[in-house]
Amino acid sequence: MSSTLLSGNEAVARGAWEAGASVGIGYPGTPSTQALEVFARMEGVYAEWAPNEKVALEVAAGASMGGARAFVTMKHVGMNVAADPLFTLAYTGVGAGLVVFVADDPGMHSSQNEQDSRNWGPFARVPVLEPADSSEAREFTRAAFEMSEHFDIPVIVRSTTRLSHSKGVVEVTRDRISTEPREYLKDIGKWVMMPAMARARRRSLDERLRQMSEFVEDSQLNRIEMRDSTLGIVTSGVCYQYVREALPDASVFKLGISFPLPEEALAAFAAQVDRLVVVEEADAYLASHLRSLGLDPEPVGLQPVGLPAAGELSPGIIARALGAEAPATRDSVSGLPPRPPLMCPGCPHRGAYNALRKVKAIVTGDIGCYTLGALAPLASMDSCVCMGASVGMAHGMRLAGQGSDRPVAAVIGDSTFAHSGVTGLIDLAYNGSDALVCILDNRITAMTGHQQNPVSGMTLQGRPTTEIDLEALCRSVGVRRVRTVDPHDLAAAEQAVREEVAADELSVIIFRAPCALLIKEKEQPYAVDEESCTACGLCIRLGCPAISTGEDGKARIDAMICVGCGDCVQVCRFSAIELTGPACDIGGV
Amino acid sequence: MTLPTVTVMLAGVGGQGTILAADVLAKTAVAAGLDVKLSEVHGMAQRGGSVDTVVRFGHSVASPITDHGCADHLVAFEMIEAARQLPFVKPGGRLLVNSRTIDPLPVLIGDLAPPTGVEEALVAEGAIFIDAEELACEAGSPKSANIVLLGALSTGLEFPLDLWMEVIGGRVPPATVEFNLRAFELGRRACGEGGACLV
Ligand SMILES: Cc1ncc(C[n+]2csc(CCOP(=O)(O)OP(=O)(O)O)c2C)c(N)n1
Numbered sequence: 001m002s003s004t005l006l007s008g009n010e011a012v013a014r015g016a017w018e019a020g021a022s023v024g025i026g027y028p029g030t031p032s033t034q035a036l037e038v039f040a041r042m043e044g045v046y047a048e049w050a051p052n053e054k055v056a057l058e059v060a061a062g063a064s065m066g067g068a069r070a071f072v073t074m075k076h077v078g079m080n081v082a083a084d085p086l087f088t089l090a091y092t093g094v095g096a097g098l099v100v101f102v103a104d105d106p107g108m109h110s111s112q113n114e115q116d117s118r119n120w121g122p123f124a125r126v127p128v129l130e131p132a133d134s135s136e137a138r139e140f141t142r143a144a145f146e147m148s149e150h151f152d153i154p155v156i157v158r159s160t161t162r163l164s165h166s167k168g169v170v171e172v173t174r175d176r177i178s179t180e181p182r183e184y185l186k187d188i189g190k191w192v193m194m195p196a197m198a199r200a201r202r203r204s205l206d207e208r209l210r211q212m213s214e215f216v217e218d219s220q221l222n223r224i225e226m227r228d229s230t231l232g233i234v235t236s237g238v239c240y241q242y243v244r245e246a247l248p249d250a251s252v253f254k255l256g257i258s259f260p261l262p263e264e265a266l267a268a269f270a271a272q273v274d275r276l277v278v279v280e281e282a283d284a285y286l287a288s289h290l291r292s293l294g295l296d297p298e299p300v301g302l303q304p305v306g307l308p309a310a311g312e313l314s315p316g317i318i319a320r321a322l323g324a325e326a327p328a329t330r331d332s333v334s335g336l337p338p339r340p341p342l343m344c345p346g347c348p349h350r351g352a353y354n355a356l357r358k359v360k361a362i363v364t365g366d367i368g369c370y371t372l373g374a375l376a377p378l379a380s381m382d383s384c385v386c387m388g389a390s391v392g393m394a395h396g397m398r399l400a401g402q403g404s405d406r407p408v409a410a411v412i413g414d415s416t417f418a419h420s421g422v423t424g425l426i427d428l429a430y431n432g433s434d435a436l437v438c439i440l441d442n443r444i445t446a447m448t449g450h451q452q453n454p455v456s457g458m459t460l461q462g463r464p465t466t467e468i469d470l471e472a473l474c475r476s477v478g479v480r481r482v483r484t485v486d487p488h489d490l491a492a493a494e495q496a497v498r499e500e501v502a503a504d505e506l507s508v509i510i511f512r513a514p515c516a517l518l519i520k521e522k523e524q525p526y527a528v529d530e531e532s533c534t535a536c537g538l539c540i541r542l543g544c545p546a547i548s549t550g551e552d553g554k555a556r557i558d559a560m561i562c563v564g565c566g567d568c569v570q571v572c573r574f575s576a577i578e579l580t581g582p583a584c585d586i587g588g589v
Numbered sequence: 590m591t592l593p594t595v596t597v598m599l600a601g602v603g604g605q606g607t608i609l610a611a612d613v614l615a616k617t618a619v620a621a622g623l624d625v626k627l628s629e630v631h632g633m634a635q636r637g638g639s640v641d642t643v644v645r646f647g648h649s650v651a652s653p654i655t656d657h658g659c660a661d662h663l664v665a666f667e668m669i670e671a672a673r674q675l676p677f678v679k680p681g682g683r684l685l686v687n688s689r690t691i692d693p694l695p696v697l698i699g700d701l702a703p704p705t706g707v708e709e710a711l712v713a714e715g716a717i718f719i720d721a722e723e724l725a726c727e728a729g730s731p732k733s734a735n736i737v738l739l740g741a742l743s744t745g746l747e748f749p750l751d752l753w754m755e756v757i758g759g760r761v762p763p764a765t766v767e768f769n770l771r772a773f774e775l776g777r778r779a780c781g782e783g784g785a786c787l788v
Contacts, residue, residue, distance in 0.1 A: 005619050005627070031630075109630045133626075133653075166653035167615060167627040241626075244651035316656030327658035328680050333672035333710045337701045339602065339693035341638035369636065377698045540698050545637060548697040 008163035013038035015141025020177035021071040028448040029075030030110035031164040032103035053078035067182035091201040093152035097145035107312035116282035121259025134168035221256030232273025245315035346516030346565035351487030364393035368413035391424030407501035415445035429478035481507035523564025532576035594647030601666030606735035611642040618646035628653035729768030740776020
């Protein structure tokens with residue numbers, strides 16, 4: 001045993017490795033991503049990025065059926081994609097242990113919605129474990145593999161941003177449970193879920209759930225901490241830490257397993273305290289289950305201060321909801337400008353949006369760095385719903401009759417296209433849509449921190465591999481107009497967009513240039529010639545963080561930030577942007 | 590032994606190296622035998638957005654995050670972010686500010702006016718200003734501005750100097766150890782090495 005500082009994600013990876021998981025599959029998504037990245041670097045494991053979460057869980061199902069312990073990672077919305085296999089895998093059960101790590105994002109630091117993955121427990125009838133710090137993240141992941149094999153069921157380990165991205169001290173061991181694959185025994189009653197077999201497995205599932213409900217009543221993963229009995233808190237996950245901080249004297253029922261719930265133990269706890277309060281983020285999951293058990297937690301959410309129904313909690317929010325005074329603070333400074341995230345200097349997505357803006361396109365968008373194109377000054381994206389939605393939504397906009405005065409285009413990144421955009425494109429080709437689909441191929445999954453993907457030619461563990469031939473793929477599904485342009489060639493990009501929106505059939509433009517952060521050698525930075533600059537503002541409208549307006553309205557380029565991509569040179573009508581002298585060798589900080 | 594938990598917030602702009610600085614601080618606290626929690630947020634915010642990281646250490650630390658009025662130290666890598674996170678600092682807390690402004694995009698493109706009165710407000714709150722980039726250049730690279738700020742922070746904490754040096758040496762890329770240690774030293778000196786700040 002030795003102790004190190006690990007994030008929740010790192011600790012989950014560690015736990016999976018120690019538990020003998022030998023296969024890891026996932027799809028990136030903040031805040032879950034590092035769990036698989038760290039696992040992939042450990043000794044004696046195979047790990048891969050799948051194109052999406054459904055495939056990831058299916059690969060894991062096969063590995064488990066074939067006798068290898070399998071570890072799957074994704075963010076909360078990924079579970080929607082993987083839900084189809086998940087529900088039926090509860091019926092089939094597992095071969096070797098199968099654990100799905102899913103990270104929720106209350107407060108939506110990096111997500112399009114808030115979802116509470118604990119709900120998959122009762123919905124899919126699979127156990128859900130909720131660690132509360134890095135140390136438990138390791139321990140619970142190990143326990144999840146044991147439970148998975150013992151009860152013949154996939155197990156969910158649920159995290160949230162504040163667990164995944166917080167570091168704490170963890171005791172780790174070099175010992176690893178044997179990774180020898182179990183023998184595969186053909187068993188169609190267990191693995192072929194056609195109605196007759198599925199009905200039998202449904203009965204088996206109910207029996208397995210009954211056994212699990214017994215197990216959780218005295219599992220070490222749940223913990224009762226009796227202190228002052230006037231106030232009893234039921235909580236789980238990182239909220240437990242906030243409760244300890246905010247209400248150190250309160251008695252606490254800390255749930256480590258949020259499905260199935262230890263009903264008898266909870267009722268006994270409720271009987272021992274004067275006031276029963278539930279503290280949880282995202283959904284009122286525990287509160288409504290307690291109510292269905294006839295236990296009656298106080299509705300903290302309805303009090304004058306109350307716990308918020310949405311967003312994150314904190315020790316202070318909890319303390320105040322239960323009556324504490326807010327601590328004295330300093331006054332905030334009013335009138336501060338917000339600091340939204342922005343496209344990097346040299347980002348290739350800028351050129352694509354510049355072209356779409358020229359034709360005043362209605363742009364159905366998607367999720368990735370290019371989602372930032374919705375913000376000023378590019379302001380060229382009209383929607384963002386879920387991964388892959390851009391393609392189908394462009395078709396739907398056309399069906400609603402849009403597109404006669406302003407063309408309709410979809411914008412989707414390379415990773416997102418491989419994830420679930422390609423099925424949309426098949427729909428458009430099959431049903432004869434005439435929309436324009438723009439694939440922004442920056443050769444990487446950028447938003448989540450540069451993961452390899454089926455378009456990038458490299459695997460998670462650094463093996464060179466085939467890359468999707470996007471042009472051939474689009475043609476093969478029936479798109480006749482497919483072309484590729486360099487988004488940094490603004491004139492060519494604009495011409496391609498003009499021609500393809502004018503075409504009366506489906507077309508695909510692939511905007512191909514590597515993510516600016518993949519380019520290690522910066523080009524010489526540009527500067528503005530003040531004499532020639534007329535303060536027209538065209539370069540400013542590119543939204544490059546290196547370009548600002550001076551008090552005279554003229555443009556300025558910050559040489560420390562400029563990477564020399566040259567996009568602004570091309571939009572300047574007065575040749576006022578030129579190369580600087582020898583680049584100073586001060587990089588950004 | 591019960592030590593009160595110390596809460597340090599590091600606030601800056603994506604790409605400024607706040608996360609590395611927080612990591613060094615957390616590792617130093619671990620090396621000193623304390624319990625530590627560090628909380629950061631990755632993802633969308635890293636693309637040039639506001640980034641704040643919290644490090645808490647003491648005998649036993651529960652929550653990784655903190656609340657308004659609860660931080661003992663705020664280390665701000667940029668002035669607008671210092672002003673934004675000001676409500677987190679305790680009334681008696683210490684406020685270290687890199688005397689530098691990075692305009693957010695709405696200001697760069699002229700949609701919003703640059704904020705006024707930020708520096709004055711920080712002065713009124715007793716901020717200690719440090720020109721971290723300049724000291725970092727003096728140390729050998731502007732990239733070590735984050736370590737300059739750690740040096741300044743270190744004068745208000747009780748970890749021995751050699752512990753800091755050891756952790757920095759093990760955490761930054763080998764080729765940069767020398768100027769990072771120099772940067773730490775310059776930050777310490779700018780902040781009066783354990784005494785009152787000179788700025
Ligand atoms: C179902 C689902 N899984 C994962 C994510 C997290 N996520 C958001 S965007 C993205 C990929 C972006 O990559 P790409 O499409 O290549 O665009 P880029 O960021 O490179 O511009 C991922 C993995 C998500 N939002 N939804």
